[in-house]
Amino acid sequence: MPQTETPVVLAARGLTRQYPGVRALDGVDLTLRAGEIHALLGENGAGKSTLINLLTGAQRRDGGTIIVDGMEIDPDGPGGAVRAGIAAVYQEITLLPNLSVAQNLYLGREPTRWGLVHRAAMNRDAGALLRRFGLAIDASRPLSDFSTAVQQLIAIARAVDLSAKVLILDEPTASLDTAEVQALFTLLRTLRDQGLAIVFVTHFLDQVYALTDRITVLRNGRLVGERRTADLPRLELVSMMLGKAPTAESHLARRPATSAGTGAPLVRAEGLGRRRLVGAFDADLHAGAVLGAAGLLGSGRTETALLLFGVETADQGQLMVDGKPVTLRSPRDAIRLGFGFCPEDRKLDGIVAGLSIRENIVLALQAKRGWWRRLSSAQQHELADRYIKLLDIRTPDAEKPIQLLSGGNQQKALLARWLATDPRLLILDEPTRGIDVGAHAEIVRLLEDLRDRGMALYVISSEIEEVAAYSDRVLVMRDRAPVGLLEGDSITPAAIVNAIAAEHHTGGAA
Amino acid sequence: MMGRLLNTRTLPLLATVVVFVLIYAVCAAQYPAMLGLRVLGNLLTDNAFLGILAVGMTVVVVAGGIDLSVGAVMGLTTVALARLIEGAGLPPLAAFALVLAGGALFGAGIGAAIHVLKAPAFIVTLTAMFLARGCALLISTDSIPIHTAGYDALAGAGLALPGGGRLTLVAGIMLLTFIGGGILLHGTRFGARVFALGGNAHFAQLMGINTRSTTILVHAFCSLMAALAGIVFSLYTRSGYALTGTGVELDAIAAVVIGGTLLTGGVGGVAGSFIGVLIQGLILTWITFDGTLSSWWTKIAIGALLFVFIAVQRLILLASTRYGRSGAGPGAPTTPHPAASTPVARSSAPGAAAPSAP
């Protein structure tokens, strides 16, 4: 950690951005010094992403100045920012799925030979660049062939390669697993030592303390303060973010259901599977109990959810609901049985951007009721308002288009969509991804509450401590096949990690 | 090897080629005269203007747009040329330069309007179609023959093929345009920008692409091609007529789509469009060779054959994508699957990937 103050690379003063009905950013300052990793923290909707968008010129600012190396800049778009030495990885992956990995990495600055793009050189360079991130992939393949995690790494690689002075990462670790996070950190430290200024947004406080040198905290679009990480105790940081002292009790104390898992299961999967998608797995889902799913990225957890919800049709095994065999051919079949599913990709599979929060919340319920039994406007408003309040969705009103909410609040609205259908089984894929500390605890409490009210829950999460905390059973997946089932007191983070790592040769040679 | 050949990008193209060859074989079996180089030469010459339009259209469609004005711009070009050469006495080459520049400018205007007004390309280019056609009619409502000696020489130029066929200058221009278009789209930085724009304009912008200049250039290129098609058409008919190319934009779009380029943008290429043009020409040739179809059955047959092509193509694609989950067909709405099922080599060993409890 640098002892003396290094020179200021970027100084933003009084940045302001007004959206209709929301002042997303209100006179915020940010100072970045050479060779530091600077954490930008705040609750969902605090304005972190907005600040980043203003720095890169992805959005117009309504006020304020940005000074880079003593010169005021006015980026007219991300292209201008890159020329000024600023590169960013945005919160949602903003790469182009139709291009190859290499094309994504070198878009706009492809190596050329005789005026034409030199593909071979580009692919070679791309391969070399990606190897620094621990990715040994064929860079000439289309980006869409790769998982979210890999895409996230590619986006980071691109930004790192582009950034001359400032590198901005908006929740880069949200979809990475621990090993990948470690690799990324090592790289970021190297870059810092080379003098780069790095902005790092995350909701994982552990990562803040493991990596960053300095912290800027935002709340409700205003600057709360800037501190050195070393001088700021965790509790104080959290209260800066929340604007009040956090409740003492940690939300991650293990609190499984008291009488869970006894009696006949609501839903039972017996050897359910689909060729080339996921190997046969068993799962019992009991009313009032949580089944957790753990595993590395790409271990096939999402696929189990797809089969349970009828998004993909199983070609082996049997699904039993209430003891009766059923076949799910589409999500509608599953919904009819009282299932609900919050998918992991909010933007692509979750929200219906362009429609209001209200419409997004009532969509599943209305679809369940059919075309003719329309929920009246009054009913819709009542529902929306109830869940906005219940889940503390931060929005001026229910009529705001959902895509204008911050990521965490979108997640809550999706949860509301399913709660409104009053499901018997709720499947949640990464429900806490990209959610701030406060909301994280709220969501976990909410899940426990739902469970206690007798709902069956199937929760897929990459946060092992979290899974360990509230699950009554944990299904461990690896290489698209189940490798273990933990029950009762045997559920501890360490046990889950062991199950994931142990005897990797048995996990199936998929 | 097979896997590399049959990836999601080459597959639609391959399916198109297969369908083309199949249908050609069926035609030739029925009418052996269709096999000769003469018919093949005619196919190239008669569809030269459509091919050139299809090159421009491919670029626009790959960029996520559409251009309904190309037929009208082509018509406008032919009349303008006739007026410039016959009326103003300009040498043909000077007139060509003038209309090409005019075409590019017109397209740049379309692109600028799309960008500035944030209006859909469909509507802006529809307006441009009215405008171009209207201007052409204002220049002349009659068809104007061009009899300048040099023009006849240009129009008549060509290589004799064995069997009475000819590879004409206009066919040559079309082939060169396809090659040039292919290089532009698949080999240059500009081409990469076009694909980026079509993939997702907003993301492209966030990645530092100047969407304004790209939109303008793309439409300038398309209208430039329309003007070139106009030149070719005027060489082909040695005349200028305001209503030339009515409805041709739909043929060009159909050719592009049959060729596997997605109207949603970001996926495609000119090679497929070339086959698409040939397929359309083949349909018409077959119908004339048959010669028994009434006016109405002609239309029904064209529609039905279009359907058969697309259906067969989709079946081929469906059959082959059974062995891999990804891949949208031609004419299929894109619903990219985020998690395709290709296994990926990771450099970190599985043991090392095991997370240590934080």
Added chain:
Amino acid sequence: MNALIRTLAPRLKAARPQLALLILALLVNVIVAPGFLDLRMQDGRLFGGLIDILNRGAPVMLLAVGMAPVIATRGIDLSVGVIMAISGAVAAAAVNAGLAWPLALLAALATGLVCGLWNGLLVAVFRLQPIVATLILMVAGRGIAQLVTEGRILTFTEPHLIAVAGSTVAALPLPVVLALAASGLTGLLVRAAALGLFVEAVGTNPRSSRLAGVHTGLVLGTVYVWSGLMAAMAGLIAAADIRGADANNAGLWLELDAILAVVIGGTSLYGGRFSIGRSVLGALVLQAMRTAILRAGLPPELNLVLMALVVAAVLTQQSPAFRPLAARLAARLKNKEARA
């Protein structure tokens, strides 16, 4: 009554741009043909320029009513023009073959339904891109219509069929009443039932909608069938209007008018939000401008250029870029005035 005002007021407010355009277009008409606004009652039917626009605009109004939901699902229906031709031809052929008129009308509507079903099948089940799917019918359909009429104009004298365009209800020409009733019915179907929400959801994010339990295929199919039905009705009106089925020209290029009307009505071609009422207004705007051009007494060579300029002006007025620009211009003008 109050409830009516409460539901109508926000809609009227949302339709301000379209209303402004319509008023402008009507003004042009008044300038071109003084006495345009005169209304007179004769034999229990209203006559006047406004009625003409409603009457002539009825087919495109109907097409726009069908097209708006299609476009809202991120689709497009290029075949409505030929569906008009086919249904008109079927009706004419049916009465000329001696079929009772109600059966002929039903046959025509059923034709539209079948055409819509075909389109819906290609889009929803076969998963073709809507432009291509409907292009197939657009190409082949005119041939089908001509097959029915053998390329002639099938003139008919069946009074009930003629009455579809020639009779009067509540002092208004029947086409106007039909178009308004169809828009009302569609509006009701879309807003009072849940179809509107589903259409908009499918149009913005089909994947999320499917995961939320929306039957996306059924929604897609329905909008194309509805569009076909509306087109069939428009086709009946067009045929009745000239007392003959003109398979060659009925509905020619009207699909473009319908699309334009929907776009003027503020529906994005990229799917999502749509409004039946504003699409109908869009159709009227188009018809009013067309009428003005036809009646201006300018040489017909100018028609296309005028149309282009008018649409360009409309697009500019509707563009989001225009509002701040207009505001800035106004401010600058004011500044200049102040300085002078």
Added chain:
Amino acid sequence: DSGDKKGLTVGFSQIGSESGWRAAETKLARQGAEAKGITLKFSDAQQRQENQIKAVRSFIAQGVDAILLAPVVSSGWDEVLGEAKAANIPVILLDRQIDTPNVDLYLTAVTSDTIEEGRVAGRWLAGKVQGRDCRIVEIQGTVGASLVANRKKGFEEAIATAPNLHLVRTQSGEFTRAKGKEVMEGFLKAEAPGSICAVYSHNDDMMIGAIQAIKEAGLKPGTDILTVSIDGVPDIFKAMADGDANATVELAPDMAPRAYDILLAYRKDHAPPPKWVQTPSKLYEPDTAAAEYARRKDLY
């Protein structure tokens, strides 16, 4: 070449099927071919010159014995007709002339005189109104279509001789009934009530639409407003018989049968026919309308 009439193959490149008149021309071409034992290869160009060129080229490739061409535009045929000539295939133009410096490219043209059609209509009107002042409105065909300029020109020539005839308004009805009706509605609204004395329409279909518009405006077509149009389709004879229309100038649709005769004669004695075989542009009035209607209604 073989002189036998049996087994003669003729290619016919038709413009399209945009009107009833053209459907009749096609129908007569087919009937005539059948009657004379000719194999007819028919190709519909859907209003596109390039399709016609393609068709002619395909005909050449198939080695037909002769080609009938109804050209959609007047210019642009030199190249492809040159190819036909090189292949020794005679070409007969139907219905429209072409613009070429080299008339050897085709055998003959069987067409009417489209300027004359306009003149006949104009002369009839001048005679009908005598010295009375008459404000005329014109419904013209599709802007840019090759007939339009000529039919307009001929008509204007004819009425120029009569100072009492004024052409006050002209608008395009695009050759269709529906547009003809809409345009006439506009004329009736835009002109002072009762001030229009006659309508001239470039085809009968538009006139039939216009007649309906006149009726719906509460006027009596044929009496309050005189009508004259061109083509001679059955429905206009019916209208004349009903007293709703005054005159039509016939454009005979039997061009192809005439061409067959010329062709067969030419193949027999190799004497080149005249370059232009003009079909008559006969004017019909209500007196013969009922009979003419009966004669024609199955022809179309």
